[in-house]
Amino acid sequence: MQDVETILQNKILLASLIACFSAQGLKVIIELIRHRKINFRFFMSTGGMPSSHSALVGALATGVGLTKGWESAEFAIASLFAVIVMYDAAGVRQAAGKQARILNQLLDEFLHDAHHLNAEERLKELLGHTPFQVLVGLAWGIGISILALPVF
Template identity: 65%
Template sequence: MQELNSVFHNQILIVALVACVTAQLLKVPIDLIRHRRVNIRSMFSSGGMPSAHSALVGALATSVGQAKGWDTSEFAIACLFAVIVMYDAAGVRQAAGKQAKILNQIVEDMFQEKEFSEERLKELLGHTPVQVLVGLSLGISIAFIASTRFA
């Protein structure tokens, strides 16, 4: 039980999760500004501005660097993990989202006159490079703010 309790006191984990949740919460006002409507679902979906994935791994790598040192194996692992996640968010998942959009259009065009009960594929899977950079900046900022508060 003591091990489980120590998880809740892991500052690096908490900072990374706060960055992720903050990014997800920011999607609602950003959508409100961009589309002039409240979309609560954006808070619970992948994709959109800012990238919560990037915020999480950016905060994680920054917190590890601050706590363990910038020249440690731990920071190198966290940093490379962050790069892979951000590449995936902006590259692979973005491409999958574009493919889903094209497939949805094909299905819509082919079955416009007939009833077709297939579900639409989710189109907003990945992030643009700007969304990834904003998420990364948010995560790094939260990690630096947290380090001054916990110091």
């Protein structure tokens, strides 16, 4: 039980999680503004605006830099980890989402009854992020870390 308390006192971890979860919450708000309806699936979905993965790693790297120093090995590790995660979010997963969209369109065209397929049979299309969504997520994470660390 003492280990849990120790983990919950980790300022960098808390700031990073707040950045991630608040970015997920922003997705719901943005969806509400764009489509005038609440879609709670955005709390758990991948893809969309802003990138919660980028927010998390941006807050992590910023928190490490603020607490350990910008010249520290820990900051270098966190920064490189952030770059890899953001590259994956905007590159590999975005490409996989585009491929899924094309495959679903092909399925719709060749199988006239494809619309009866349930969500589990169709490929998930919203997997990755645009570079802009990644940058917004990164900015969100940096901002949350800068604001949250002094509070903790």
